[in-house]
Amino acid sequence: EQLRAIAHPVRLAILNLLYRQPPLTVTNIHEALSIEQATASHHLRILRQAGILQPQREGRFAYYALKSDTFGEILELLENS
Numbered sequence: 399e400q401l402r403a404i405a406h407p408v409r410l411a412i413l414n415l416l417y418r419q420p421p422l423t424v425t426n427i428h429e430a431l432s433i434e435q436a437t438a439s440h441h442l443r444i445l446r447q448a449g450i451l452q453p454q455r456e457g458r459f460a461y462y463a464l465k466s467d468t469f470g471e472i473l474e475l476l477e478n479s
Contacts, residue, residue: 403448404469408433409441410476413450417470421454421461 404410411431416422422430428438442462445451452465464470 400448400450403444403450404472406441406444408437409445410473412438412441412445413464413469414473416451416462416464417473420463422463423459423461427462 404413408431412427415427415430424435424438424442427442428435431438442451446453446462450465450469451462453460453462455461
């Protein structure tokens with residue numbers, strides 16, 4: 399389920415972004431990737447439901463970070479292949 403969740407270019411880009419500079423809000427992510435906010439929210443929901451992201455609420459904002467550094471290691475392996 400987790401591998402299926404990361405098997406999308408936008409979700410890989412989100413993971414890479416969160417690996418390099420966590421935690422980020424949906425606004426930070428959609429602006430950094432130049433995608434619609436609704437698109438970013440959709441992909442964040444898939445990653446969260448797969449247990450890949452750890453959201454943390456602060457007031458009315460949710461900050462997202464990788465739940466485990468393992469996903470960052472997977473990203474590095476993919477980049478070096």
